[in-house]
Amino acid sequence: METVIAIEKVSFQYPNQTSFALQNISLHVEKGEWLAIVGHNGSGKSTLAKMLNGLHYPQTGNVTIGGLILSEENVWLIREKLGMVFQNPDNQFVGTTVQDDVAFGLENAGVEQAEMKERVLSALEKVGMAAFLNQEPHHLSGGQKQRVAIASVIALRPDIILLDEATSMLDPSGREEVMETIRELKEKEGLTVISITHDLEEAAKADRVIVLNEGNLYTEGTPREIFQMDKDLLKLGLGVPFSVQLSQLLADEGLLLTQRHFNEEELVREIWTLNFAK
Amino acid sequence: MMEKMILGRYLPADSVVHRMDPRAKLLFIFGFVLIVFLANNFFTYALLGVFTLIVILLARVKIQFLIAGLKPVIIIILFTFFLHVFFTKEGDILAQIGFLSIYKGGVIKGIFIALRFFLLILVTSLLTLTTPPISVTDGIESLFGPLKKVKVPVHELALMMSISLRFIPTLLDETDKIMKAQMARGADFTSGSLSNRVKAVIPLLVPLFVSAFKRAEELAVAMEARGYKGGEGRTKYRLLAWHMRDTLALLFLIGLAAALFALRS
Amino acid sequence: MDIKLREVEYRYAAGTPFERLAITEVSFDIPSGGYTAIIGHTGSGKSTVLQHLNVLLKPLKGEIQIGSRTIAAGRKEKNLKEIRRRVGIVFQFPEHQLFEETVEKDICFGPVNFGVSEGEAKERAREALALVGLPEHVLERSPFDLSGGQMRRVAVAGVLAMQPEVLVLDEPTAGLDPRGRHDMMEMFASLQKEKGMTCVLVTHSMEDAARYADRIVMMHKGRVYKTGTPCEIFSDGPDLTAIGLDVPETVRFQRLFEEKLGRPLGHLCLTPEELAREISRLRGES
Numbered sequence: 001m002e003t004v005i006a007i008e009k010v011s012f013q014y015p016n017q018t019s020f021a022l023q024n025i026s027l028h029v030e031k032g033e034w035l036a037i038v039g040h041n042g043s044g045k046s047t048l049a050k051m052l053n054g055l056h057y058p059q060t061g062n063v064t065i066g067g068l069i070l071s072e073e074n075v076w077l078i079r080e081k082l083g084m085v086f087q088n089p090d091n092q093f094v095g096t097t098v099q100d101d102v103a104f105g106l107e108n109a110g111v112e113q114a115e116m117k118e119r120v121l122s123a124l125e126k127v128g129m130a131a132f133l134n135q136e137p138h139h140l141s142g143g144q145k146q147r148v149a150i151a152s153v154i155a156l157r158p159d160i161i162l163l164d165e166a167t168s169m170l171d172p173s174g175r176e177e178v179m180e181t182i183r184e185l186k187e188k189e190g191l192t193v194i195s196i197t198h199d200l201e202e203a204a205k206a207d208r209v210i211v212l213n214e215g216n217l218y219t220e221g222t223p224r225e226i227f228q229m230d231k232d233l234l235k236l237g238l239g240v241p242f243s244v245q246l247s248q249l250l251a252d253e254g255l256l257l258t259q260r261h262f263n264e265e266e267l268v269r270e271i272w273t274l275n276f277a278k
Numbered sequence: 279m280m281e282k283m284i285l286g287r288y289l290p291a292d293s294v295v296h297r298m299d300p301r302a303k304l305l306f307i308f309g310f311v312l313i314v315f316l317a318n319n320f321f322t323y324a325l326l327g328v329f330t331l332i333v334i335l336l337a338r339v340k341i342q343f344l345i346a347g348l349k350p351v352i353i354i355i356l357f358t359f360f361l362h363v364f365f366t367k368e369g370d371i372l373a374q375i376g377f378l379s380i381y382k383g384g385v386i387k388g389i390f391i392a393l394r395f396f397l398l399i400l401v402t403s404l405l406t407l408t409t410p411p412i413s414v415t416d417g418i419e420s421l422f423g424p425l426k427k428v429k430v431p432v433h434e435l436a437l438m439m440s441i442s443l444r445f446i447p448t449l450l451d452e453t454d455k456i457m458k459a460q461m462a463r464g465a466d467f468t469s470g471s472l473s474n475r476v477k478a479v480i481p482l483l484v485p486l487f488v489s490a491f492k493r494a495e496e497l498a499v500a501m502e503a504r505g506y507k508g509g510e511g512r513t514k515y516r517l518l519a520w521h522m523r524d525t526l527a528l529l530f531l532i533g534l535a536a537a538l539f540a541l542r543s
Numbered sequence: 544m545d546i547k548l549r550e551v552e553y554r555y556a557a558g559t560p561f562e563r564l565a566i567t568e569v570s571f572d573i574p575s576g577g578y579t580a581i582i583g584h585t586g587s588g589k590s591t592v593l594q595h596l597n598v599l600l601k602p603l604k605g606e607i608q609i610g611s612r613t614i615a616a617g618r619k620e621k622n623l624k625e626i627r628r629r630v631g632i633v634f635q636f637p638e639h640q641l642f643e644e645t646v647e648k649d650i651c652f653g654p655v656n657f658g659v660s661e662g663e664a665k666e667r668a669r670e671a672l673a674l675v676g677l678p679e680h681v682l683e684r685s686p687f688d689l690s691g692g693q694m695r696r697v698a699v700a701g702v703l704a705m706q707p708e709v710l711v712l713d714e715p716t717a718g719l720d721p722r723g724r725h726d727m728m729e730m731f732a733s734l735q736k737e738k739g740m741t742c743v744l745v746t747h748s749m750e751d752a753a754r755y756a757d758r759i760v761m762m763h764k765g766r767v768y769k770t771g772t773p774c775e776i777f778s779d780g781p782d783l784t785a786i787g788l789d790v791p792e793t794v795r796f797q798r799l800f801e802e803k804l805g806r807p808l809g810h811l812c813l814t815p816e817e818l819a820r821e822i823s824r825l826r827g828e829s
Contacts, residue, residue, distance in 0.1 A: 040720045041692055053503055076505065084503045091493045092500035096412040096444045103515035105504035110511045120515070138447040141585055152504060168718050171585050171747045172789060198720040239721030242792040242815065249819035255826065268799050275826050276804070289560060343560050452639075458599045459640040462632040463701060464624055464656025481652065484642035488687065 004160055004192050005029035005052065005082075010061035012047055021047040023215040024061075031159070034186055034193040036206035036223075040237030044215040045196045049164040052194070053084050066159060080109075083153030087165040089145035093137045098129060098148050101137070105156045123155035124148075126189075127181050143174025147181055154185060161185070163195040167202060179205060200227075200241050204262070211236065224262045243267045287347075288410050294523060295337035295408045300417030302524035307405050309531045314394050316538040323393055325541065329534055330397050337408050344400060344407075351399055355392050362388035411443035416516050433509030441497070449490065456485045544629060544708045544741065546573040546596060550605035552616075553591055557603060565591040566765045569605070573709070573758075578735050578742040580752035580773075583762030584787040589713075589745045590635075592762065596711050596743065597630040598623050628657040631707030635714045637698035638691065646672070646689075646697050647682040653705040664704070671700035674734070676726060692723045699727070703734075709741040710734065716751075728755060753777055753791040753813040761786070774811045793818050 005028065012022040022044045029035050039045045050056045051063060054075035063070040066081040086092045095101030102120045111119065124130040127147040137145060146166055153161055163182065167175040179202060186193050195202055203209050209226045211218040213236050219226065227233070227244045234240070240248075240260075247260045247267055256274040261267035290296075295303075317323050334341060368383025406414065419436035426432050457467060460481045467478050551569040556562050566588040573579050573596075583589045594600040595607055598614050606615040609626050631653075634640070643649035650668035655661065672682060675696040681689070686697050699715065712731060716724040732755050735742045746752055752759055752773065759776045761768040763786040769776065777783070780790045780798065790798075793815050800822065801807050808825070812818035 040722065041690060055499060055502075076507065079503060079505055084500075086496065086500055086503075088493075088496055090448055091496035093444070094441065094497065094501055094504075096410065096440055100412060100515060104501075104506070107512050107515055108505040108507070110513050113513060113515065113517060116513065116515050136447070137444065138451065156504070173584065173787060200721070234722075237720055237722035239725075242796070246793075246796060246815045246819060249815055250822060253819050253823035255819075255823060264796055264799055268796070268803050271800065271822060272803050287561075340560070346559065455634065456640055458594065459632075459634045459637065460652075461599060462597055462627055462634070463640075463653035463705065464627055465652075466624075466656075481640075481642045485639055488642075489639060 002031040003028050004031045004066055005194075006062075006064040007048075008062045008064070010051070010058040010063060012051065012056060012059055014047075020215045022051070022058075025212075025215075025217050026061075027210060027217065027220070029160070029192060029194060031192055032186075032190050033208060034195070034206045036203040036209045037194065037196045037212060038198060038200075038203050038209060038238060039212035039218075040198060042214075043212040043236075045212050046164065047215075048212070049084070049162060049196045052082060052162055054078055080156065081158055082160040082162055083156055083158040084162045084164060085146065085149045085153060085166040087168055089142045089149065089169060090137065092149050093145055096136060097133070098124065098135050098137075098140070099133045101148055102152045102155050105152055109156065119155045120151075123151040126154060126185060127151045141174060142170045143177040146170065146174065146178045150178070150181055150185070154189070154191070158191075160192040160194065163193070163197070165196055165198070167197070167199055175199065175202070198238060200239050204241050211238070227262055228260045230260055287406060289339065289343075289407045290410075291338055291408070293336060293338040293408065295333065295404070297521075297523070298408075298527060299518055299520050299524045300409050300413040301421055301518060302520065302527055303405055303409055304414070304417045304421060306527055306531055307402055309528070309535070310401050311398060313531070313535045313538055314398055316535065316542055317394065318390070319541070319543045321541045322538050323390060325534070325537060326397055327393075330400055333401065333404060337404055339404065339407055344403070348396075348399060348403070355395050355399075358395060359388040359392040362391055412440055412516070415440040415443065416518060420518055431509075433512070437509075445493070448493075449486070452489060453482070453486060456482055544610040545575050545608070546610075546630070546709065546741075547608040548572075548592070548595065548605070549607070551592075551595060551602040551607060552604035553595070553600055554603055564765060566762075567604075569762075569765075569767050571760050571767055571770050573741065573743055575708075575741050576735075576739050577758055578732070578744070578756045579758045579760060580744045580746060580756035581760045581762060582746060582749065582752050582776075582788060583768070585747075587762040587786075588765040589762050591765075593632065593711055593713055593743070593745050596709070597627045597632055599632075624657065628705055629707055630709040630711060631702040631705050632711040633699055633702050633713065633715050635717055636695075637702070637715070638686075638694035640701075641686040641694060641698055644685060645682065646684055646686050649686050649697060650682075650701045650704045653701055657705060667704040667706065668700070671704040672697075674703055674730065675700045676730070692719060695719065695723075696727075707740070709743065711743040711745075713745045714747065715744075716748075731755070749777070749783075749789050749791040750793070753793065761788075773813050777813070778811050 007025055007027050010022055010025045011020055013020045037045050037048065047056060051058060052065065054070055057070065065078045068074045068078055070078055093101050094104045099120050102123055103116055106116045106119060121130060127150050129144060129147050129151060167178050170178065182193055183205065185191050195206065197203055204223045206223060208220065209223050210220040211226065218236065227240055230240045230244050230248050243262060243264045244260045247257055250271065251257050255271065257270055261270065314326065317326050334344065363380055363384045364378055366384035366387050367381050370382045371379050372382050372385065373380045415436050419432055422432045465478060465481055549570050552567040553565045554562055555565055569592060581589050581592060591600065595602060598620065601614060601620065602616045604616045606613055609630065612626060614620055641649050643652060647665065647668050650671055651664040654664040654667050668682065669679060672679065677693060677696050686694055689697065716727050719727065728751055731742055734740045744751065744756060756773055759773055760770045761776060768786060777791055777794050783790055793812055797808060797812055797818055808821055812821050
């Protein structure tokens, strides 16, 4: 496996703050994987997101993205490799219409007009927004705006897409719509996805989950592994997916279960075989 | 409250006027603003009126909407009208109310000035009604392009303009929301003495500013993340195309100017 | 204080080319002391309905009874302050309405506008802050120095300090992390249960609607699609999905389990706790 992001012993402290926002964090991201970084508000996950895009620089340690060590000299090269979708759908919509917004990054990159037309259209097709070319942002739903933001990123053909709480301001259908888009892109385009989130349904879709707490790397594992520690997660201010929560409640009621189930069918089956079928 | 305003709003449709090059429209408006001042008698104003009507019809904008949308401006127009009625002392005296005397010349002048104002606003709001704001910006950027040579930051100004335009509806929505939220907490924006009303806007303005700054900050970050580092080396997505109709429109305007010259007294 | 809507219609930008019908023929009751949830897809008219509950919007047709006052279309209404004091609204992202130099002043803004003395308002600020679970020393701080979650709590305290009889909540937990979400919903529920406050919750979360509400109003395309108890509403899954809403997770799981079991459970469980108990009881029986 090819490592696309390597974070080595990174620490960061905001000015006038006594505690570290990030403390001695090391982690790697492999090409083509979907990594979820979870943590409650103030766990350091936003600081980490900002660091991956050169908005902050580590005070100690190194961040390597696509073979380049993050520094002020090559931050623009790094931004070409890593595209970001932010939290607030309105505050990242630069263009006056959908197509202008997608074109904005291409204009910055100095792409020829004819090629731009093509790339705008194909990016919008990939996120299912091609029918909205001339729509103005205030006529779009939050989910649609976020899909346009995703199109703006993929039009620039980065290797990695970073979602910084990109679904937290959306309604359930918007969230669903954005996650589905990302899942498709990851599959078809082989994108590496990093999603920073406190939405557990979102984290559950990832290949690997990293839990941050108070600037430290608390634990990491597959979603299934992570959600086994349901009570610890609750202590960290995080929730757990429904079937995990129900597994816990059933176990408290004295039902026999082998694990915290991650999948509803699985849980039903096990309730049945261990407790009802005789 | 502001939803009826049409000043500065774009009404998508397909008409000759909609399809015109924004540069042509801008030049046209600029020219129109100048030649409106040529009108000084009944015939010239009538000609201007007919001309404006033709443009409105060509733009396929319903006249009722225009009038309804211009209501807020009508107060200003009436104000200028009365200003002239009361303070211009020309011609015969028509009426005497106390120390105020109304002259015939004043009434005529008032009507003309109000009409001039009205026509100007009609035609300029036609520009925004028929042109997406971004095209207006593109037009301005292109027309002022030569100024780049003398170090005028034309690109930055155009970008600022287009971003402001982009955020106007967002901020209007936000104003409405915050206003309602404060009204729900008992704030009163519509009654009370002047000083009370000025005080009453603070709960509206502070949150608006806070949010506008936050938006600006986040937008700047998002722009940087998408590789924005100034106008250098940037290409343009929107290309403007000048057609025959644009040339014709300007010729039409020159014709009007000539006619006004001939007819003015 | 009961609120009754009768055939209410509202249009945005009425009489302009931008006119848009928001709600029409909306009739339902909000009984005093109850917990009513209004659910529906984005754009279903929920938020428009909500703004009628304290007459921030006046109906263009129909009428609304708020306690003993009747607000009817086409009439000039004076003195709406009394209604707004009695019906408090917590808007979506209420932290955006904070403006004062200190948390205390901001919380006092509402009460003072409604004619409460300064001393009393400060007393209420203290109480409201405790209700939302913030320590008293926060009172002297600037609301803009607080974290997002704390700002949200302060904004909610600002509405609670008005001591409204009806508390209207528009997606009060949007954007909060799971713990913040849970704490806030529990607080509203206890206000309703212990202080007899009438709660109206506008939400996308079917789980919250199922757990907390005793009455549900389903909105769809500007109309009331259906009203009923949570059991009535959530037992009809296909009907929910037809208008783009989810079935609560608990109900979905119950259905899955019933399929395996080959027969329905005695009743519809609305919370995971209830479902776990029910399954455990069944096991005891079998």
